[in-house]
Amino acid sequence: MKHVTEFRDPALAKFLLADIARLCDQIGATREKPVHIMEICGGHTHAIFRFGLDKLVHEGIEFIHGPGCPVCVLPMSRVDECIEIAEREGVIFTTFGDAMRVPGARGSLMQAKARGADIRMVYSPLDALEIARRNPDREVVFFGLGFETTTPSTAFAIQAAAREGLFNFSVFCNHITVPEPIRALLGDPHMTLDGFIGPGHVSMVIGTHPYDFIAQEFGKPIVVAGFEPIDLLQSVVMVLRQVAEGRAEVENQYARVVPEHGNPASMAAIADVYERRPSFEWRGLGEIDASGLRIRPDYAAFDAEAKFGVGYGAAGPRHVPEPEGCACGAVMTGRIKPTACPQYGLGCTPETPLGALMVSSEGACAAYWQYGGARGAAA
Amino acid sequence: MCLGIPGQITAITDEARLMAMADVSGVRREISLAPVANRPLTELVGQWALIHVGFAMAIIDEEEAARTLEALRDLGEAQETLEAMAEGQKALEGTQ
Numbered sequence: 001m002k003h004v005t006e007f008r009d010p011a012l013a014k015f016l017l018a019d020i021a022r023l024c025d026q027i028g029a030t031r032e033k034p035v036h037i038m039e040i041c042g043g044h045t046h047a048i049f050r051f052g053l054d055k056l057v058h059e060g061i062e063f064i065h066g067p068g069c070p071v072c073v074l075p076m077s078r079v080d081e082c083i084e085i086a087e088r089e090g091v092i093f094t095t096f097g098d099a100m101r102v103p104g105a106r107g108s109l110m111q112a113k114a115r116g117a118d119i120r121m122v123y124s125p126l127d128a129l130e131i132a133r134r135n136p137d138r139e140v141v142f143f144g145l146g147f148e149t150t151t152p153s154t155a156f157a158i159q160a161a162a163r164e165g166l167f168n169f170s171v172f173c174n175h176i177t178v179p180e181p182i183r184a185l186l187g188d189p190h191m192t193l194d195g196f197i198g199p200g201h202v203s204m205v206i207g208t209h210p211y212d213f214i215a216q217e218f219g220k221p222i223v224v225a226g227f228e229p230i231d232l233l234q235s236v237v238m239v240l241r242q243v244a245e246g247r248a249e250v251e252n253q254y255a256r257v258v259p260e261h262g263n264p265a266s267m268a269a270i271a272d273v274y275e276r277r278p279s280f281e282w283r284g285l286g287e288i289d290a291s292g293l294r295i296r297p298d299y300a301a302f303d304a305e306a307k308f309g310v311g312y313g314a315a316g317p318r319h320v321p322e323p324e325g326c327a328c329g330a331v332m333t334g335r336i337k338p339t340a341c342p343q344y345g346l347g348c349t350p351e352t353p354l355g356a357l358m359v360s361s362e363g364a365c366a367a368y369w370q371y372g373g374a375r376g377a378a379a
Numbered sequence: 380m381c382l383g384i385p386g387q388i389t390a391i392t393d394e395a396r397l398m399a400m401a402d403v404s405g406v407r408r409e410i411s412l413a414p415v416a417n418r419p420l421t422e423l424v425g426q427w428a429l430i431h432v433g434f435a436m437a438i439i440d441e442e443e444a445a446r447t448l449e450a451l452r453d454l455g456e457a458q459e460t461l462e463a464m465a466e467g468q469k470a471l472e473g474t475q
Contacts, residue, residue: 126410127433205436228449
């Protein structure tokens, strides 16, 4: 954990922490009756743990770690389908490295690669396009994974493939969207959420208006935030100020990067290539209406679901139950802390993850493990 | 995995395909300017961009670039991204 003195601007950090404490006292937030603030983005979860912000802030703040880690919410069935495609004759399966260790019912992509499947970790869908150009006799599939920050990259790649007539390239689309799971969580009577820290780089693409419903329909504050510790503290202050003043608005702490209306070229590419699925399965959260994207029929030639007859493009999506004792769902909805999961640190560690929250540094369990300590440690 | 990394655009490599060379913490990487191509591409040379999975997602100023890079280094994300870029290069060559 970092100390305030190591922050870029320690004086400002101390000022913000004092402001948070003052506002908590004003609201009456205590350890027993805390203000529940969900940071939606896994990058923020990682930063909160890395900088020890959860311990530095007044005890009346409880961070609830949201569903914004794409590999953490990837259902086992989709991993199985990736492996099914990757093991087909003549396929080169390309993926971001993050997805390699996510466990499916038949193991992970890493294990499938070790068994001999041609699975390649790439940095960008542009790499996958280049592999397709260099290997015209092979089918090159890119695993399209991630939220709105990443979705434009695969949309641009599919547009480029269409322009070039690169028909040995396709995308296995598993892109998901941020607002819909938040709507689902807000509609869950078991959830207590008093405010949100909104994702920074997702919002750089979609802008701030997709969050309007959080304030207008559910009466909760949301502040879009940057990734520096100072940004996060500032955002907590802004959420608390709204709570204290009885306001519920969408505020933008990260305006230096996030335009109100997002990135128009990226939004246009997404709209051109993708359409909403009626529903999509989230690991730990189940099916959520309109929360996933699929490739439009105009681009069916580049749709791996259509090409290989898997996933939602097949007879119907399969559901694979979570491993016995895995409590990722309860952790993801903030009902329990990672350390309360029966498998935490026993059957599930970052080296041999059982649940997806232990895989990525953006997952709550991996973050606890890395920065919070072992099982049983005060969390 | 939704975090971008700052890089400086150093040259336009393929104007028709909106491709450019960028310097990301000393690593040269070809990127797409498609998300920020709503202006003459030559104006982008020398500018800093927030680059996510090979795409310039936003143009940022130099101070913002430095601050973001510092935060990413603290999180270990900068190193992770540079390693992913190196892996991507190996994937092209089929030597992974």
